[in-house]
Amino acid sequence: MRRLAILTTSVIAFMAWQGVPVRAADDVATLAKDAKQWVMSTGDFANTRYSTLDQINASNVGKLQVSWTFSTGVLRGHEGAPLVIGDVMYLHAPFPNTVFALDLNNDGKILWKYEPKQDPNVIPVMCCDTVNRGLAYGDGKIFLHQADTTLVALDAKTGQVVWSVKDGDASKGETGTDAPFVFKDKVLIGVSGGEFGVRGWVSAYNVKDGKLAWRGYSEGPDSDTLMDPEKTTSLGKPVGKDSSTSTWQGDQWKIGGGDTWGWYSYDPALNLVYYGSGNPSTWNPKQRPGDNKWSMTIWARDLDTGMAKWVYQMTPHDEWDYDGVNEMILSDETVNGQARKLLTHFDRNGFGYTLDRATGELLVAEKYDPAVNWATKIEMDKSSPDYGKPVRVKSMSTEANGEDVNSKGICPAALGSKDEQPAAYSPDTELFYVPTNHVCMDYEPFKVSYSAGQPYVGATLSMYPPQGQSNMGNFIAWDNKAGKIVWSDPEQFSVWSGALATKGGIVFYGTLEGYLKAVDAKSGKELYKFKTPSGIIGNVMTYEHGGKQYVAVFSGVGGWAGIGLAAGLTKPTDGLGAVGGYAALSNYTALGGTLTVFSLPSQ
């Protein structure tokens, strides 16, 4: 009842300034159903990144042209995508995390700008660039998760701070890069810092006042992980008491990683939130014996209480930095004649997983890049003691090979077969469109010591494309029920941009050289490309305004891609004296954050 009252008030406020048609409720769930708007970074609760807009379609996308552009004034890597709510577009930038509100009725005039004051000492504790993956909207507020872990609620109309909380401590390497997510009356954020020994957590704050509702850790005693030894299950069985701490040596779980910097999805009917936890710290597996639960895990938590309903650890005792943070895409499909509520996840470890999202039952686990070689398969025999675990290849095991030994030719590289760049799902084709990396590595772990706020890595690695190939990425269509690649478009560089699928029968993605591309959803045939000002690591979004459909994407190279690929990769087979190096990204693109907005020419 109280919640209803709040919603009603904010609806009135919302309508008063935007002049949008009367709505039943200013509820993100309702707004997300309006394809004209893009109210959350992943498009919808299910993280499908699919839009029913079809003005731009397979027959006319070739005529697409640039409608307008906007510079954020920041040079660092631009991940994520803007939001469109009513007649206003909200944009974020990497550190210093500037937020802009642009008036779509007035050629993008700046309605307000917010620039937080943050201690620049946070910059070097952000492993892999000072990226930010976007904003959230709810209850008339825009939510920003700053680099220094501050979560701030801004009045969507004025940009004034409504409330602000500090979620972590940057001096210990705890930083904010992920987009907040508003589900019902809560706003959720995770934490980054796996390379600094930060024990991961998810915090849920009340949208209304910023009060902490619950916090669930990836590791620790059951009171920290919010697990019930009997009711929380893993592959159908209760996890048991202290299921996390019993898989670590001593107190190592306290600096055990398992960070939570990816995307969050939500099923309102089940009231469950889904996300993944990242790599255990350090990268040297010898130094942390055990399964290291619950790093590398798919989580399903109750939104109201945070209690874990089920968990599934994909890569127990990680040996390669295969973070499990990638998005969980929710779809309702028919499997073997049965209607199933599915969760599909493309893990860094190179396997595409399909699970029943109500129960956590594992249905499909197959390689979505044929190059994957660290494991032969995932054990699907339910009677096996290793059910659900990867069947590892000993020569690729950095644990088996040991410290100070260079394990060679491991695919995928630590970048994963896919990193944070989110895939899209089209209910029209029932296919997933996945931006992938096609890179392998050598990996040599060695002993490191922990110091708070300092890097805690413990492995040397070098990366290169799979033997005999020169493309470092593919953009693929994936059948999550069969566990098969349907089509695959090779790309010179890793595809590090989030995809967008539309009812127009097309799929959009960006490339590291800076191309925005549109391909046919059924065949993968390229229908359009345009080179934006910089390499694209942002996610494509779409909206409609004034009767016209627009497609927008950030360019601004950086992130892990900018660090790993800027100079080009070394070639492992090069003999002594040969100058190695695959194509250097720096030969194709330079820094700078710009939003480019596309539309069809006016008739």
Place this chain on the structure above:
Amino acid sequence: MNYRHWTAAVAMLACALAVAARADGSGDPAAASSENGKYLDKDGNPTFKVQADGTVDWYTYSGFRRYHSECHVCHGPDGEGSSYAPALANSLKALSYSDFTNIVTNGRKHVDTANENVMPSFASNTNVMCYIDDIYIYLRARANDAVPRGRPPKHEHKPDAAESAETSCMGTN
């Protein structure tokens, strides 16, 4: 700037380039002496030694490993730089050994309207400080093109001195 100043500036630049052509920020990198497997140049700065068959000294090899654990997540593979932080294989063409150790120990900030570069202090990080000479020697070798990109294929044995220095510096942790 008047003509006279221009001439002086050009002359100084030419001079700097001439020096850069045969030395790095610490001068001539040629190994002049060795102490327990660590090579020193004529001025006593740590340096690399690469044999004709490509075998590198232990410290160059160790520096390759430590660089790719501690430094490369910002500075890119092989000291080649990234979209985020400068190429140290270039920086060491101008920075001296003492410049290098000073920056690593104390950090450096370059933050203004156009830049957001912050190098942290690694003074409390034993994974870096115990191997600062190793990292310097590796990057000095890269700055002088003495070793190619990638993992040095062959290296000298780990000297006893390196083993004992590592044990005492890293402790039992």
